[in-house]
Amino acid sequence: MSDLTALTLAAALxxxxxxxxxxxxxxxxxxxxxxxxxxxxxAFVTVTAERACxxxxxxxxxxxxxxxxxxxxxxxxxxxxxLFCTEGVRSTAGSRILGNFIPPYESSVTQQLWRDGxxxxxxxxxxxxxxxxxxxxxxxGPVSSPWRKPGSNASLTPGGSSGGSAxxxxxxxxxxxxxxxxxxxxxxxxxxxxxxxxxxxYGRCSRWGIVAFASSLDQAxxxxxxxxxxxxxxxxxxxxxxxxxxxxxQAVPDFRKACGRSVKGLKIGVPKEYRVDxxxxxxENLWTQGVAWLQEQGAVIRDISLxxxxxxxxxxxxxxxxxxxxxxxxxxxxxxGLRVEGKDLTQTYExxxxxxxxxxxxxxxxxxxxxxxxxxxxxxxxxAQKVRARIAEDFTTAFAEVDAILTPTAPSxxxxxxxxxxxxxxxxxxxxxxxxxxxxxxxxxxxxxxxDGAGLPLGLQVIGRALDEETVFAxxxxxxxxxxxxxxxxxxx
Amino acid sequence: xxxxxxxxxxxxxxxxxxxxxxxxxPMAQEISGILAWIEQLQEVDVKNVxxxxxxxxxxxxxxxxxxxxEGANAAAILVNAPxxxxxxxxxxxxxx
Numbered sequence: 408m409s410d411l412t413a414l415t416l417a418a419a420l421x422x423x424x425x426x427x428x429x430x431x432x433x434x435x436x437x438x439x440x441x442x443x444x445x446x447x448x449x450a451f452v453t454v455t456a457e458r459a460c461x462x463x464x465x466x467x468x469x470x471x472x473x474x475x476x477x478x479x480x481x482x483x484x485x486x487x488x489x490l491f492c493t494e495g496v497r498s499t500a501g502s503r504i505l506g507n508f509i510p511p512y513e514s515s516v517t518q519q520l521w522r523d524g525x526x527x528x529x530x531x532x533x534x535x536x537x538x539x540x541x542x543x544x545x546x547x548g549p550v551s552s553p554w555r556k557p558g559s560n561a562s563l564t565p566g567g568s569s570g571g572s573a574x575x576x577x578x579x580x581x582x583x584x585x586x587x588x589x590x591x592x593x594x595x596x597x598x599x600x601x602x603x604x605x606x607x608x609y610g611r612c613s614r615w616g617i618v619a620f621a622s623s624l625d626q627a628x629x630x631x632x633x634x635x636x637x638x639x640x641x642x643x644x645x646x647x648x649x650x651x652x653x654x655x656x657q658a659v660p661d662f663r664k665a666c667g668r669s670v671k672g673l674k675i676g677v678p679k680e681y682r683v684d685x686x687x688x689x690x691e692n693l694w695t696q697g698v699a700w701l702q703e704q705g706a707v708i709r710d711i712s713l714x715x716x717x718x719x720x721x722x723x724x725x726x727x728x729x730x731x732x733x734x735x736x737x738x739x740x741x742x743x744g745l746r747v748e749g750k751d752l753t754q755t756y757e758x759x760x761x762x763x764x765x766x767x768x769x770x771x772x773x774x775x776x777x778x779x780x781x782x783x784x785x786x787x788x789x790x791a792q793k794v795r796a797r798i799a800e801d802f803t804t805a806f807a808e809v810d811a812i813l814t815p816t817a818p819s820x821x822x823x824x825x826x827x828x829x830x831x832x833x834x835x836x837x838x839x840x841x842x843x844x845x846x847x848x849x850x851x852x853x854x855x856x857x858x859d860g861a862g863l864p865l866g867l868q869v870i871g872r873a874l875d876e877e878t879v880f881a882x883x884x885x886x887x888x889x890x891x892x893x894x895x896x897x898x899x900x
Numbered sequence: 901x902x903x904x905x906x907x908x909x910x911x912x913x914x915x916x917x918x919x920x921x922x923x924x925x926p927m928a929q930e931i932s933g934i935l936a937w938i939e940q941l942q943e944v945d946v947k948n949v950x951x952x953x954x955x956x957x958x959x960x961x962x963x964x965x966x967x968x969x970e971g972a973n974a975a976a977i978l979v980n981a982p983x984x985x986x987x988x989x990x991x992x993x994x995x996x
Contacts, residue, residue: 419989511976609955623955652961730913739916741991743980752992757918769917773908787938792951794944799952806995807971831930832937852953873956 411436411823412579413895416483416636419582423470423482425534430470430482433582434463434526436550437484441528450565450574452489452547453497454529459484462526469524481524482645486581488572489530490537491517491627492616496527500618500829501535501545501568504744504763514616514628515648516585523643527583532571535765536735537592537620540837542570542881544767545826547754551576552600552821553896557862563821566596566837571690573600577896583640583760585855587617589624590723591841593818594853597630598816598866599892601855603637604630609766609848610655613648621730622653624723624845634854634883638662641876655876660816665877666884671705673878676809680716681840683818689859690815695869697813697856700889701882709809713801718794719843720835722725723789725778726846731768732775738763770831798846806872814840816853816866850876852883855892864894902932 411433414422422428438456445451469475470765492498492510499505513521521527524697533545541564542550552565552574565574573596576584586618587592588606605628612627619625628638642662647683649652674819677698682691702708724824731862747758778787805812818839850873854865856869867886871879905924908931919927934996954961974987983990 508980511973511979578959600919610959646917649964653955655956655959694946715944718941721941724938725941735922736915740982741989742977744982746982752994753916754918755992757913759917761918764917769919770930772915772917773911773927774934777907777911777931777968779901780911780914789951790944790946792943792953793946793949794976796952797944799947799957817942831934846952864914 410507412440414582416639418583420483420603424477430463430466430526431460433482434459434484434528436485437528437581441503443900444578444580447551448553448574448578449548449550450532450571451486451529451577452532452571454498455496455527458496459528460528460591461493462767465525466524478505478524479639480520481727482526483524483582484526484528485520486572486575486584487517487530488533488569488585489617490533491590492582492690493517493527493530495529498618499546501533502763502765502768503545503546504738504760505618506546506745512616515613515650516617516644519585519643519646523677525643531575531584534568534570535768536618536731537587537589538569538627538731538767539567540591540773541621541824541827541841542567544765544825547767549824550574550734551824553898554600554863555820555899562822562824564599567822568592568601569630573597573602573604576600576602576630576632583629583636585627585644585768587625587627588845589620589727590845591838593628593630593826594628594841594851594866594868595837596819597853598855599821599864601864601892601896602630603634603854604628605637605641605852605876606844606850607641607645607876608655608850608852611645611649611876613646613654614648615648619734621727622734623730624727628846632886634880635663636853639882652885655874660877662876662880665880667698668877668887669705670701670881670883673811673881673882674705674706674709675701675706676709676711676805676810676812678711678713678716678805678814680713681814683839686818689860690818690865693857693865693867694813694815697886700886703747703889704885711809711812712804713805714802715794715798716730716843719798719846720735720839722791722794723842723846724774724799724835725787726795728771728775729779729788732772732779735768735772794848796844802847811878814868814870815869816840818866820863821857832899844870849873850879852879854883854886854890856886856890857892858894903928905934
């Protein structure tokens with residue numbers, strides 16, 4: 408088989424099953440690709456080459472046995488976002504404060520990937536504690552997107568916070584990657600890099616062993632090359648885990664099978680509130696095109712209203728920092744993580760946290776501590792949770808009439824590194840179309856649909872009912888078929 | 901609502917974050933900008949709306965058996981400690 412790294416996950420699994428390629432050959436091809444690309448892209452913060460080869464050899468041995476039932480991901484080399492704790496392998500969350508943290512345990516999601524035979528290539532760069540939309544807040548430096556505007560040498564953002572995951576998948580440095588999404592951190596980077604990203608229903612994947620940012624919003628999911636690949640990965644990542652009290656005790660459906668479902672007769676909602684000021688005409692046109700693609704395959708289109716959409720981001724920027732300030736209180740320099748000695752205990756706390764956390768994380772901790780402080784809780788946090796209830800109610804009303812909702816994934820294509828890092832609110836607005844699904848706990852997927860005039864990928868988002876990822880996959884696969892998006896970043900590294 | 905440097909200092913202390921004096925004014929400005937943007941939530945009618953406390957409706961928080969699930973793994977727990985001795989965390993003196 409030629410050009411192993413360009414294979415989809417489905418094709419690679421098929422190739423290994425038919426003995427056309429071994430896991431070790433695949434793994435070594437990816438390790439070579441990482442070695443060549445990573446000095447330029449900075450997608451991996453840790454490469455676990457030895458472990459990867461050992462896992463690949465074990466997989467090849469399993470596949471060589473007679474009468475075995477193949478594991479769902481046997482031998483598939485994957486990248487892991489550095490927010491997932493991996494036993495014996497440094498897990499940093501993109502932060503200095505966890506720069507030397509080596510977990511003595513494995514996250515539930517990654518444990519399930521290894522259970523299903525996957526191979527770990529290494530840990531992927533990300534915005535610090537997943538707080539960012541451009542991968543520029545990482546303590547390990549920004550990730551450069553494999554995409555560039557034709558004729559330009561300017562580095563573009565791969566999006567964030569799962570920028571390393573998106574860049575690695577787009578640049579063929581792994582077959583697929585884990586990611587997490589608190590306000591859009593799977594779907595926005597997928598849209599920016601021409602990859603597929605799925606945030607499942609809140610509670611579908613266990614949060615156990617994933618470094619916490621905002622616990623009521625955080626959800627794991629895959630970034631993949633195709634919708635089907637995303638479905639295969641989510642099938643292994645999802646599932647009930649008693650160690651996460653918010654993990655849902657629900658059976659995991661056959662997501663891969665759902666990709667083959669017809670969209671005929673499905674009612675698709677188009678929310679008028681997602682037509683925001685200043686959105687490029689190309690994105691508006693692509694959205695219209697997406698509607699037509701679904702209609703041509705038999706879906707019925709309905710105009711819907713989600714009236715509280717504009718309040719989603721401001722509500723998010725109370726709820727997420729509040730939960731973050733509480734979650735990040737654990738980094739006190741005593742039990743693990745960076746300690747910077749001061750003259751007494753309080754000063755040791757203050758210095759450890761000041762040196763350990765970067766600027767964006769500090770800003771969010773302060774906002775969170777402020778909105779939760781005595782006298783302000785009702786005005787900010789409580790009100791935001793009520794607004795959140797109204798946003799969720801909007802979706803409940805809409806889903807009485809429609810089966811899924813189609814929107815653009817992000818209000819722009821990828822921007823240059825440094826272009827927006829000076830203005831937090833401009834950066835936050837990246838998540839305007841994705842954050843609503845986090846607040847309402849709903850599944851959402853981004854599918855690459857076209858290139859814009861500058862030659863950069865654009866994505867469409869499908870949002871579904873809680874626990875109805877199957878309809879989301881069916882719609883996404885229909886868009887993927889119609890769009891015929893095959894563009895890849897041209898290697899410049 | 902705008903917040904001043906004194907408030908930033910108070911909140912930074914609550915959050916146990918040492919902020920150098922020259923960061924107080926810029927941080928006050930940045931946070932005030934974000935809080936001003938958040939003010940639009942005042943427009944939303946939330947009368948008789950219960951705050952959302954569960955991301956997926958219809959699932960009650962489960963209870964588990966009140967039993968020890970893990971333990972007797974002090975070595976693993978201490979493995980990342982900045983300072984540990986004799987099976988304990990070593991912390992700065994707290995009581996005078």
